[in-house]
Amino acid sequence: MAIGRKARRKRIISDGSIIQVSNLIKKFGDFKAVDNISFSVKKGEIFGILGPNGAGKTTTIEIIETLQEQTDGTVTVDGFDTLKNPWEVKSQIGIQLQSSNFYPQLKLTELLKMFGAFYDTNVDAEKMLEKVNLIEKADSYADNLSSGQKQRFSIATTLINKPKIVFLDEPTTGLDPQARLNLWEMVSDIKKTGATIVLTTHYMEEAEKLCDRVAIMDGGKILKIDKPKKLVKDLLAKGFKKKISRQNATLEDVFLDLTGRHLRDE
């Protein structure tokens, strides 16, 4: 049994993928939220799942995280089947949910220590808060943070167990441009530690800047998976032409030029 798993793990590692999703189906009644999708995520990459609301992004990511069970198909995370070994999977991954709320009436340091105990690891809470630029909020309750601060704190909690894979579900939704830039830097920093990152987003700019590969989903199906640059190239090769000629700057560049890039929280 142990040898069998070892062999399987070896195969997966040589294959270079850390997550494998095969023929995944999730039904809610008659509605197919996820309709027979297969893909794999390579070790160390940032993998983006893009799509409009209701495309099935969150359902897919939550099945990989073991928070939901699939109707059919298999998912392996770091060699562990999510249905057979959910507890092994949970201990290998870090999760940021779409809503970043935390246990009420606990200070940030206490929350980090509590999560540390749940992952059975010791946490240097101050050091973690420094990393996400929240040390001056150490004694605040999570409820009193701004949305950008909450997202940063939320990311700190995903790193507690030094996870092999970090899942970020719409990490920048609702953030101002400065906070978004800051979060992008944090995601790049996590990648530098060797972790694999899976994120969902509505923002194409975000996907283009951060993701090594993206899967574009709609109606529970994956329409295309590839590197962002390759996807753009393919589209152009089909003879696509943008109607308005490309500007060298966008309104966002104007906004950032006027208001600066430094982070605001209040």
Next chain:
Amino acid sequence: MSRQKNKLKETNQIRAYLAMTWYSLIAQTRNPATFAFGFIFPVVFITIFGLIGNSTQTLTIGIPDSTEPNQILTVIEEQSYMKLKTDKKSVLEQELVQGKLSGIIEMQPHDVTITTSVANPQQAQAIESIMRGLIDETNLRIAGIEKPYLTLFKKELSGRQFRYIDFALPGQIGFALLSTAIFGTVFGIVYLKKTLVLKRLFATPARPLSLLLGQGTSRLIIALTQTVIILGIGIYAFGFYLPHGFQTFWNIMIITTIGLIAFLGFGYFFAGLANDENSAGPLVNLITLPQLLLSGTFFPVENLPSWLQPIANNLPLSYFNQAIRIITAEGGSLGDTDKFIAGLSIWGILMYALAARTFRWE
């Protein structure tokens, strides 16, 4: 090697349990609702009930300023439980009708007239019999009879005076327990569900059972602390009596623990039914308010109409209150409460079974 590490992680749920217990306890002590319902309300009630029990009754008697005093007045003035008030007759009569006076006494050289009102029937009766006694005594004294033919002696069997606080205090332990176990749990968990905090916690390798047990344990610690504080105030401020000292104290703690575990079942069940605070409020009131009124928390079940008593007597809070009263007021042992503990356990098991079916993480 990594597999071995995982195995180790899987078995260490104790740490997750202890952490949940500790941090849930810290969070609760910072929550104003814990203090309001669990500590302040019961303490205020105990204080009020304690004061009711301690005040000796006084009778206020009006004497019209037009009256001619005779010997009976000096006798009345000697009675410490009688307060005298002099005013115009019309004013006094009005106060009597309003129930502010127990009676009006008018004196002629050889007559004493008592006026009472239906506004205060009990005091009317008391004042009539007291005045009869005082007049007889005065007559005998004036007649110079030192040793009357018949004398009434009163003897009291030694025993404890049963006061309202002896009834009210066990009910307050129950009230505090109900708040912590049901209000606290339902609103707490519904909030955690709605904000997806619970989902985030269950995304960690800590097992749901470890986390729910940890939450329950922290509520148990709060409930036991409440019980100790309520008992402490009752004992030291109002002379609440523990018949067998520490033995009685430990028995109360044991019954509190059993009661909390049973009521937590209600909490988890209703937390499973309610989706948000708006549906939680009415649900919680639906199970707690009738129990507070019917289970002998503020007044005895015997005061209820007879058809309601069988229902009232079998409510979980009734079982709890009755068990505590057997231990305290009747000086009974744990064995004497077996019926009620069994009843509480049946309610508890039923609720946990229902909770297991309704409970959802989100």
